[in-house]
Amino acid sequence: MTTEAKWQRFMELAGELSDLSRAAAVLGWDQQTYMPPGGGEARAQQRATLQRVIHERLTGAEVGELLADLEAQGAAGDDPFRKAVLRETRRMYDQAVKIPADLAAEFVRVTSVAMNAWARAREEGDFDLFRPHLERIVELTCERADALGYTTDRYDALLDLYEPGATRDEVNRIFDGLRGTLIPLLHELLPKLGEVDDGPFRRELARESQMAFVNEVIAQIGFDYNRGRMDLSAHPFTISFSPNDVRLTTRIDPNDLRMALYSAIHEAGHGMYEQGIPARWERTPVGAVPSLGLHESQSRMWENVIGRSREFWAFFLPKLRQAFPGEFDGVDVDAVYRAVNRVEPSYIRTEADEVTYNLHIMIRYELEQALVDGSLAVADLPGAWDAKMEEYLTVRPRSVREGVLQDVHWSMGSIGYFPTYSLGTILAVQLFEAACKEHPEIPSEIAAGNFEPVRHWMQRNVYDQACLYTPKELLEKVTGTGYDPEPYLAYIKGKYGELYGL
Numbered sequence: 001m002t003t004e005a006k007w008q009r010f011m012e013l014a015g016e017l018s019d020l021s022r023a024a025a026v027l028g029w030d031q032q033t034y035m036p037p038g039g040g041e042a043r044a045q046q047r048a049t050l051q052r053v054i055h056e057r058l059t060g061a062e063v064g065e066l067l068a069d070l071e072a073q074g075a076a077g078d079d080p081f082r083k084a085v086l087r088e089t090r091r092m093y094d095q096a097v098k099i100p101a102d103l104a105a106e107f108v109r110v111t112s113v114a115m116n117a118w119a120r121a122r123e124e125g126d127f128d129l130f131r132p133h134l135e136r137i138v139e140l141t142c143e144r145a146d147a148l149g150y151t152t153d154r155y156d157a158l159l160d161l162y163e164p165g166a167t168r169d170e171v172n173r174i175f176d177g178l179r180g181t182l183i184p185l186l187h188e189l190l191p192k193l194g195e196v197d198d199g200p201f202r203r204e205l206a207r208e209s210q211m212a213f214v215n216e217v218i219a220q221i222g223f224d225y226n227r228g229r230m231d232l233s234a235h236p237f238t239i240s241f242s243p244n245d246v247r248l249t250t251r252i253d254p255n256d257l258r259m260a261l262y263s264a265i266h267e268a269g270h271g272m273y274e275q276g277i278p279a280r281w282e283r284t285p286v287g288a289v290p291s292l293g294l295h296e297s298q299s300r301m302w303e304n305v306i307g308r309s310r311e312f313w314a315f316f317l318p319k320l321r322q323a324f325p326g327e328f329d330g331v332d333v334d335a336v337y338r339a340v341n342r343v344e345p346s347y348i349r350t351e352a353d354e355v356t357y358n359l360h361i362m363i364r365y366e367l368e369q370a371l372v373d374g375s376l377a378v379a380d381l382p383g384a385w386d387a388k389m390e391e392y393l394t395v396r397p398r399s400v401r402e403g404v405l406q407d408v409h410w411s412m413g414s415i416g417y418f419p420t421y422s423l424g425t426i427l428a429v430q431l432f433e434a435a436c437k438e439h440p441e442i443p444s445e446i447a448a449g450n451f452e453p454v455r456h457w458m459q460r461n462v463y464d465q466a467c468l469y470t471p472k473e474l475l476e477k478v479t480g481t482g483y484d485p486e487p488y489l490a491y492i493k494g495k496y497g498e499l500y501g502l
């Protein structure tokens with residue numbers, strides 16, 4: 001076989017693997033949106049089978065031999081796309097061969113059932129319904145981490161699955177920076193919390209009207225409904241079957257529009273990134289988002305830095321009034337701006353304001369490390385959770401529903417994932433500031449309802465790169481520094497200092 005013929009075969013195999021993964025994603029999406037509760041066991045089997053087929057194909061002799069051949073022959077040459085194809089496949093291949101097929105399938109089966117158990121436990125407010133599932137997930141997670149291998153720290157092996165190249169040391173340094181500023185800031189704000197009123201949003205609004213307004217906002221900022229759709233789920237998420245078919249979900253609180261609106265804007269940030277991945281790289285390992293921190297930078301940027309700005313509401317307030325006749329007549333832009341930025345230490349991460357959000361993440365980051373290093377038993381998790389909530393956020397959950405059971409992630413086996421939320425949150429500010437530096441008109445364009453300049457900058461600098469570079473290389477190219485909490489902390493101190501008159 002010529003080298004070129006080998007490339008061709010290699011890319012065929014990569015395309016088939018991509019098809020199988022996307023098909024598994026469709027099953028996962030359906031499970032969280034439309035599947036009846038009775039479908040859980042069967043769906044768990046189907047996903048486990050598909051996962052095993054993917055694992056067998058990826059780790060089979062053909063992929064391994066072609067990969068080693070193409071690498072040994074230096075077949076990628078100076079072609080950046082081909083170099084990235086080999087790098088990304090090597091990464092997936094090494095991860096897959098290190099994890100035995102049985103363990104991979106068992107992990108999918110256990111987490112698939114656990115997700116339903118979590119949903120029921122959360123519904124009934126009973127941690128014990130979920131506890132045995134989480135115990136098994138922690139065991140399997142440790143087995144996976146040990147199989148993947150690490151230099152000094154088991155947690156690094158897990159972190160690397162979501163943020164390639166990141167280490168616990170590096171993430172600890174970032175959290176130290178956040179902790180040192182955010183906790184004192186929160187304590188400065190505590191006596192002043194009552195000064196900002198979110199009354200304008202505390203009113204019952206029809207679900208249909210909420211969804212109509214949310215869809216209007218999402219379309220205006222640039223999510224393409226010809227290549228995507230929005231549904232409802234218990235925990236909002238985004239999933240891509242193709243850059244031309246990206247699914248978002250949100251959830252509705254009949255008494256607070258902010259729930260559906262900001263969940264949707266958040267997911268649309270993820271969705272626009274997925275829709276922006278160059279179509280020519282579809283069905284290749286390069287046509288993907290390189291890390292979850294990068295992914296989250298887009299959702300947090302649209303949700304907070306843009307979606308909670310005065311400029312955003314200067315444009316959308318008249319639309320809000322049209323969508324809900326009579327409900328927002330007496331409210332001006334400043335009142336809406338204050339209402340959507342109200343700080344309040346709360347139980348639920350997804351409803352947290354920008355000041356307290358990273359404290360919620362810090363709690364999960366610390367607890368999951370303790371589960372993995374064995375210093376915390378799953379049975380003691382609810383108590384440990386409540387204690388940390390009180391320490392960092394000054395509130396104590398009244399039930400496991402608004403405490404330890406609020407997030408779906410651990411039921412999915414996503415341990416090592418949470419810190420990427422904070423990485424994304426700080427990167428959101430870095431990227432928005434980089435865009436505004438090049439295009440100072442971005443804020444005034446947003447106030448006029450034109451989101452194209454900021455979207456275009458993200459497209460050119462971030463989306464168009466897909467996985468052409470490693471996350472570290474891409475961050476270096478775009479920010480010059482990599483993850484840096486300082487711009488985020490300056491943004492928070494400036495914004496909330498002004499809002500609360502500190």
Ligand code: ZN
Pocket residue numbers: 266270296299
């Ligand atoms: Zn997100």
